[in-house]
Amino acid sequence: MTYFIDGNQIQLLRSGTEYFPALLAAIENSTREIYLQSYIYKDDVTGVKIGDALKNAARRGVSVNILLDGFGSKDLSKSYVEELEQTGVQVMFYRPKISPWSLKKRRLRRLHQKIAVIDGHIGFVGGINIIDDYDVPNNAPNNVPPRVDYAVRIEGKLLPVILANVQKLWRRIAWIHMRRANLVIAKTVKLMNLTDSQQHNIKAALVLRDNVLHRSDIEDAYLDAIGHAKSEIIIANAYFVPGRRFRLALLAAVKRGVKVKLLLQGRMEYFLMFSTHAFYSEFLRSGIEIYEYRKSFMHSKVAVIDDAWATVGSSNIDPFSLLLAREANVVVKDTTFANELRADLQANIEDGALRIDPQHWTRGNIFKRFASWIAYGLVRAFLGVIGHSNEK
CATH class of the missing domain: 3.30.870.10 (Endonuclease Chain A)
Structure with a gap:
């Protein structure tokens, strides 16, 4: 929770x-x-x-x-x-x-x-x-x-x-490291003078991912928000290789009538990034809109859901972030903040992204689709080696 x-x-x-x-x-x-x-x-x-x-x-x-x-x-x-x-x-x-x-x-x-x-x-x-x-x-x-x-x-x-x-x-x-921590004795945190303005009274949470007490907190926060989405989900993520639960949650949202947009990295940094393409066909057939940002390199790890829930942080939607790394996201419940982030993401979509056409993807991109399954197979093999072979 x-x-x-x-x-x-x-x-x-x-x-x-x-x-x-x-x-x-x-x-x-x-x-x-x-x-x-x-x-x-x-x-x-x-x-x-x-x-x-x-x-x-x-x-x-x-x-x-x-x-x-x-x-x-x-x-x-x-x-x-x-x-x-x-x-x-x-x-x-x-x-x-x-x-x-x-x-x-x-x-x-x-x-x-x-x-x-x-x-x-x-x-x-x-x-x-x-x-x-x-x-x-x-x-x-x-x-x-x-x-x-x-x-x-x-x-x-x-x-x-x-x-x-x-x-x-x-x-x-x-x-x-056998070093002294030398921590400063904590004092009461000085708070700003709050007003009735939403800008100064925002609800927010720090959501962590580690390998002890918070193994799935960030993914669970996403899944809970996706599960309650009513109108729109926009996810901008640089390294997007979602697990089975995440994929099913997005597909279920579409079936409920929720509009889902994915803004993903369009410039490949290394071969394993092709594994992202392994899910394109299924997502596109279901009605999920996929945009590849190609104007520059996109390193974003953010999302906006229903103009009321937003997250900004370090966690990608991939095995590295969701199964191995220490990550930190802030989740914000605030319409003004969510709309500001949504407007910025929409501007990136309109100015620097290419929408993937479902028919063109199915008829063409044979090399990309072939490479995607090779890359995804390598990711699955990697997960098996490190002990996560049950992830589907």
């Missing part, structure tokens, strides 16, 4: 263009403590700018704690990490062993969530890594627009929940 807390101010942030300035402003105004968790941290122009702000905060006496994934941030130079640590920034890596020859589940369980909490007063949750928006895969042409992604800036009563989560994980990793 998703537990919603009211009394929040939540701002939608579109890609790094809006996210990084908001994060920088919060870091520069910090006075007590900063927690930053990211799958990827790259010491490019953006990463260095964020790093400089973190170093300055540490010099002011702020407790700065960075937790990065060992695989996602494997290219972060050791010299840059040492440079951060020399100023007082604490840096730790989640599962630093990244041997490509091991298929042990514990090596594949990554820290994929992207969270920042500043002074226990401002929080950020989303899908945006600390990497330049224009750093795109496969040496894309210079004229390709920045990647499409989302995050939210949060103030309010949800902050103690987010802070407790990041501190708990920090303590655990510090214990594993």
